[in-house]
Amino acid sequence: MTERVAVVVVTYNRADLLERMLAGLGALDRAPDAVFVVNNASTDHTREVLGRSTLPGLVPIHTADNLGGAGGFRLGLQTAYEQGYDVMWLMDDDVVPAPDCLTRLLEVDGSCLIAVREDRTGALVEKAAIRFDLRNPLAIRPKTASVDSTYPSRAAMPATVEVENVAFEGFLVRREVIDRIGLPDASYFIFYDDVDFAIRARRAGFPIRAVRDAVLVRQLDFDQQHDLAGWKGYYMYRNLFAVHFRYGENPLARLKPVLVALVVVLLSPLRGGRAEARNVTRALRDARRMRVPPAR
Structure with missing residues (x-):
């Protein structure tokens, strides 16, 4: 409690989704401090929407450019970290937490925890x-099992799942994680900024646990089928x-991007055409420049 x-x-x-999300934060039985x-x-x-909100502790940060x-x-976490907060709970604008969501998270030991998402029907x-x-260079999609592909319902989950x-x-993270990584x-x-952070946290010795009873409701359906020939496709690759x-x-796993790019280019006449081929070749070139994470 301290x-x-x-x-x-x-x-x-x-803005409309954001307004509903802020209302959900206002209904939490354990109010955040900021x-x-x-x-x-x-x-x-x-x-x-931000100007007329009466949510206690609300601090808008308006950027000049889309970051x-x-x-x-990064900007939001840095601001909270520099102001001395012990726990930082990350939230998108299209989710609404259950009233006891933060309470359930704070009851669980651990420096990296996630609320478990469901859709508006409760699925x-x-x-x-x-x-x-x-590890496996032939695993084109590295996510080989997810929470919702492993458990048929929230009730079937154990109390926490690594x-x-x-x-x-x-995602809830305590400041000692940021101290370290x-x-x-x-x-x-x-895309993948959250994956990168999770990998660094786990390799630094911080396990990540999904907390079954911390419920977060998505207001939109998942749509992961982005146009790989469009601008989002470049970032995904x-x-x-x-x-x-x-x-x-x-x-071999570190060489997998080269194999994927080659296959996409060869199949481009049957898939996204020249646009996807350009995306994947540019993505391969630019990803090489990202091999080393930036200094802390």
């Missing part, structure tokens, strides 16, 4: 990986490759 808790939210052009909302240069009515999710979470939709394979990666959506890497912009270059557990 820990000071800050919520860190990143939002971009989803709520830092990084407004990533939104062009909708996000400023108005992406990675840059936004389990927690995508955190129970197994994230950075996971190997996270989403910055309900630093902040999220803003260079990812979007680049950041996946960067994770393998940085953390692949053997030389």
Whole structure:
């Protein structure tokens, strides 16, 4: 009860979702001590929503440019860390916590914990990986098992489940983790910044546990089928490759990005055409520049 808790939210052009999320924070039975909302240069009515909010402890941070999710979470975490908060709870703008969500998290020992997501019908939709394979070069998709692919429902889960990666959506981290490994890497912009942080935390000796009874409700359906020939496809390829270059557990795993890029280029006439081929080759080139994480 003596820990000071800050919520860190990143939002971009989803003012109505943000308003519902802030209402959920206001209904928590254990109120956070501060709520830092990084407004990533939104062009909708996000400023108005933040301006009229009566949520105690709300601190809007308006950026001049869109820093992406990675840059936004880094800025928000850095702000909370520098102001001395003991616990930082990361939140996206499209989720609503159950009233006892923070209470249930704080009851569990551990420096890295995640709330477990469900959809609006109550179905389990927690995508955190129970197994994230950075050893097998033939595992094209490194997430080989997730919470929701392992357990049919929340009721079927044990009280906590150890996971190997996270989403910055309900992730609670204590300041000793940041003391040890630093902040999220803003260079990812979007995608895999949370995976990178989770890998660093686990390798520094901090296990990550999903807390079954800490409920977080997603307001939108999951849509992971991004256009790999579009701008998001570039970041998905680049950041996946960067994770393998940085953390692949053997030389073949670290070479997997080259194999993936070659296959995509060869199959491009049947898939995304020249646009996807350009994305993957540029992503491979740029991921090589990200081999070494930035200094803390």
